[in-house]
Amino acid sequence: MPRILVLADLGQVQYHVGDEAMGITVSAELTRRGFDVVIATRDVEHSRQYIGSASDYMATLQVPWPPAERELYIAELRAHLAGAPARSEITDFVHNVSAVDGIVIAGGGNMNSTYGWLLYERVAYALIAQAYQIPLVISGQSLGPVLTEADAKVLHEMLDIAQLVGLRESSSYSWALSRGLKANLIADDATFYQHKHRSLPGRPIVDLPENYICATFNGLNSGQSRIIGQILDDMHRQYGLGTVFLPHMGQPQQEQQGDVAVHREIASHMFSNPIELPVVHADDAVQVHRGAYIGFSTRYHPGVFSLSAGIPFVALLPDAFTDMRVRGMMSQYGAENYAIPLALLNSAAPLEALHEVVQLRPELSASLQARTNRLSAFSAQWWDAVSTVLTHKSSHLAPTIQNLDSTPTLFTGEWNLTNLLVRDDIAEISLAASLARAESDRALSWDYQRLLQRDRAQARADELERRNAELADSLIEAEENATLRGWVRRKMRGE
Numbered sequence: 174m175p176r177i178l179v180l181a182d183l184g185q186v187q188y189h190v191g192d193e194a195m196g197i198t199v200s201a202e203l204t205r206r207g208f209d210v211v212i213a214t215r216d217v218e219h220s221r222q223y224i225g226s227a228s229d230y231m232a233t234l235q236v237p238w239p240p241a242e243r244e245l246y247i248a249e250l251r252a253h254l255a256g257a258p259a260r261s262e263i264t265d266f267v268h269n270v271s272a273v274d275g276i277v278i279a280g281g282g283n284m285n286s287t288y289g290w291l292l293y294e295r296v297a298y299a300l301i302a303q304a305y306q307i308p309l310v311i312s313g314q315s316l317g318p319v320l321t322e323a324d325a326k327v328l329h330e331m332l333d334i335a336q337l338v339g340l341r342e343s344s345s346y347s348w349a350l351s352r353g354l355k356a357n358l359i360a361d362d363a364t365f366y367q368h369k370h371r372s373l374p375g376r377p378i379v380d381l382p383e384n385y386i387c388a389t390f391n392g393l394n395s396g397q398s399r400i401i402g403q404i405l406d407d408m409h410r411q412y413g414l415g416t417v418f419l420p421h422m423g424q425p426q427q428e429q430q431g432d433v434a435v436h437r438e439i440a441s442h443m444f445s446n447p448i449e450l451p452v453v454h455a456d457d458a459v460q461v462h463r464g465a466y467i468g469f470s471t472r473y474h475p476g477v478f479s480l481s482a483g484i485p486f487v488a489l490l491p492d493a494f495t496d497m498r499v500r501g502m503m504s505q506y507g508a509e510n511y512a513i514p515l516a517l518l519n520s521a522a523p524l525e526a527l528h529e530v531v532q533l534r535p536e537l538s539a540s541l542q543a544r545t546n547r548l549s550a551f552s553a554q555w556w557d558a559v560s561t562v563l564t565h566k567s568s569h570l571a572p573t574i575q576n577l578d579s580t581p582t583l584f585t586g587e588w589n590l591t592n593l594l595v596r597d598d599i600a601e602i603s604l605a606a607s608l609a610r611a612e613s614d615r616a617l618s619w620d621y622q623r624l625l626q627r628d629r630a631q632a633r634a635d636e637l638e639r640r641n642a643e644l645a646d647s648l649i650e651a652e653e654n655a656t657l658r659g660w661v662r663r664k665m666r667g668e
Contacts, residue, residue, distance in 0.1 A: 174209045175274035177563055180233065180298055181362075182281030182291060183224070184214035187431065188373065189422045191474030192281040193224070194363035194455040195313060199279040200227050201367060202556045208563065211273060213298075223371055223454060234266045234297050236290045240615040241622035243293040244323065250297055254304045270298060271305045275563035280313030280341065280362045284331075286324045286611040287494060299331040309335045310559050313362030316345040318497050319607045321615050329354065337562045337572070339555060342501020358576045359555050360548050361502060363474060364481045368456040373425045375451055382415040386527075387465035387484075388447075389421045389475045390435050392491055397518055398435065402442035404524050405469075409445035412531050416447035419461050421472045423452040467530055471515065473498045480506045483542035485530035488512040489523065493604035496596075505577065506544050508537075510585040513592050514599040525588030537583065544580055551577055 181196030182189065200210045204226065213233040214220035221230050236243045253259035253267060270276070276298055284292045295311075302309040316328065332338050332354045339359035340346045349356035386408060390401065405416045418440065423431025433451060440447050450461070459478050462468060468479030468486035476499055479486040488503065490496040490512055503509040511530065513522050530537060558572045 174207065175563060176211055177203050177208045177275040177277060178211045178213055178231065178270065178273040179203065179277050179279055180213040180295065181279040183212060184216035184220045187422055187424055188452050190455045190458045191363060191421065194366045194459065194474065195280040197224055197226065197455060198363045198366050199277055199312065203277065206556065206560045223373060225371065231269055234294055236293045236297065238290045239618045240289055241618040243290050247293050247296055250300060254300060267301055270301045273307065275308040276302050277559065278311045283315040284328050285317050285319050286321045287319045287607065289324055292324060292328060296327050296331050299334045303334045308563050308565065310337045310562050311335045312339040312559065313341050313359065314339070314345065315341060315498050316348045318344065318493055318604050319611050321611050323615065332356065337558060342498060343504065344497050344501055357574055360505060360552055360577060361477045364477055365549060365552055366455070366459050368459050371454050371456045373452065373454045375426045376453060376457065377451060379448060379450065381417055381448065381461070381464065384413065384466040385415045385417045386467045386469050387419055387462050387475065387479070388416050389419050389432060389470040389472050390439065391422065391432050391471055393435050393438070395438065397515070398438040399442045400518050402439045404527065405447065406443050406445050407524060408527055414466055416445065417461060417465070418447055418449045419458060420450065420452045421475060425452045467527065469527065471495065473502065476502055480508060480541055481545050481548070483538040483545060485534055485537045485541070486511065487523065487526045487530060489515045489518065491515040493600045493607055496600040505548070505580065506541055507580045507583045508541070510582060510589055510593070514596055516599050517592060520591060522588055522592050525586070529586055529588070540583060
């Protein structure tokens, strides 16, 4: 039975429902097809306890965060693969990864400069796969949109190494094709997550309303929280829809940070008594999303879980990174017009969008469910292709699969005119700012690294000079001692 290593972004201190769901789903798909799955994780014991479905677990390589340091780190790995010595964590990592029969880099962390340490972690696996001729599949990824020139180069190299590449939105797919890379447009890895009965510590026993809005938010300021609270209260007042706040990321049993803290702030402005859930296991979270009447979020995977279950979803887009991923995912269902920039929160658009999806819910749900059925057949085809690649050692084998087809955009009302007019411009401004910040961070990181190297070189020179001085003093002392010993001997002989 081939041993296949699955890398997502698992075992984080901050439990991340979407990342865990992608890793778990890929593991399940491979196990179902007869592979022996090994999961790469940042915390082996955590993943063993809260995933529990793989045959083994392996500590992943934790690449430094600063851009210069991660580039130097990968350079050391490259040199080691070419025969040079390296620090033990790299040599042990190479030894462990090189022993598997195939590698699947699943969605999680994405491939960009904003979270560049995750990009370079994935590059490390690809380089080992290339060096040891291990079949490599990259699945469910987003590329960019924030990429420095250096990071774009290593990303291109990594995609070129893989025998099969699946990208989860059209902009990522276009990025690859424009650079002559072979890729496939696919759905998110966690689209068809199958829950079990795993749970995190502190899992609550809560009776959820029959009809509720599943709300997940992050990174809001106080003013934004107040407006969202007012919107949710309005939905309760007009349609009787309660709010269930479901965190997507955070440290279990920690209530002062992450999505839990944002939800508490929103709830403090509300009169409709929302339910505030703690951080829960992906198994529980997916069921809460799939049981909702509407989904409403600033995050990506709440949309994946909602739309694939036929649940209408309204997204607020805080930045270009979220815009690319969420709009790309929603377009696979024809629902991208319900993605609204967070900058338009003060406008009528978010509330009107929610009113519309309530009023059109039967028609929307039927359309979404029909699309999900087509996506299900496509997903099975994709995982069969992955299985084919992992079963063969030939680096030239790349099965041809049909790309994910497009679907018509769902009609929206007049409320959406402003959104459609300004959404691209808002995303472009955000992207430009993020790109500038990434390039600046890299430049500053290399400046610091050069200063550090200069200081280290100076320290080594000072240490060498000190040792030379000590050696010179020792030689002089030895010579003086030798002269004194000679004089004593001559006196003792009476000379």
